[in-house]
Amino acid sequence: MSPHRPRGESVLADRIPRGGVARDIAVLMTCHNRRGRTLAAISSMHAQTGLPAGTRCTVHLVDAGSADGTADAVRAAFPDTDVVTVGADVYWGAGTRIAAARADPEAHVLWLNDDVILEPGALAALLRTAGPLERPAVVVGAMRSSDGTRTTYSGYRLVRDRLRPPTLERIEPDSKHAKRCDSCNGNAVLVTAPARRVLGDLDPAFPHRMGDNDYGLRALRAGIPLLLAPGHLGTCDDNSAAVRGTSAEPGIGVRTALRRLVSVREMPPAPWWRYCRRHLGLWAPLVFCSPYVKTVLQCTSLRTDP
Structure with missing residues (x-):
């Protein structure tokens, strides 16, 4: 590895042929006490194949006060990862913004949850769906459950009815074709640099939830294409079913x-x-x-x- 590589540039760049149009992609991640999952997610990012020549990836990880040694484990396993440790009161939305602030402001960004395992061709599929990266676009990667039986995270269609409040309805990905959508889950989302210049990063008003849905709806309002890439691009189990410790836990007052x-x-x-x-x-x-x-x-x- 070259000693002159900027801090945070992924070893993934070593696997990409030189030449062609450079595509700088900043991978933005936040983690908390999920060492094994976080390592697996970053490993799946390094295993990406089929990327266009000249693609350069940086991984920026915000460790939200993990007590299980996540930050040190990532530094040891992936020394080119840009890791910063913050307080345990930092959640996904705020963490993603911190990671974005550490990235090249002109880079395309990939939001990546630390419990996502990407398919080897996931990033290439997101880039193909975005089309020319000189145009604004937001591209969503659908996730499947680890047992492969269902879609867990995806894009959404905004359903309007005069007699009921607007709702977001999850879209099933098509195996071959991209689909238009109106909003998204933020598990694996590519935001091109031109879209980022229009929309900025996640709104700081949303420290954890709702920031991804808000971002998608703002893209819709701004006329920026929001596309669901073909197929499932990774696995990520649905955490919403867990009720212990939440307001839905049975028996609490x-x-x-x-x-x-x-x-x-x-x-x-x-x-x-x-x-x-x-x-x-x-x-x-x-x-x-x-x-x-x-x-x-x-x-x-x-x-x-x-």
């Missing part, structure tokens, strides 16, 4: 459920109101209140808080 619901992990009121007001029009107040009211009703129907 109203106060406990609401405390969990308004935490940064779930539906903190300020970001949630920003999202509703920005994207839901006249329906915003009703949709904003609904998760809190629903949680209270569900808890009180089962038990009362001591």
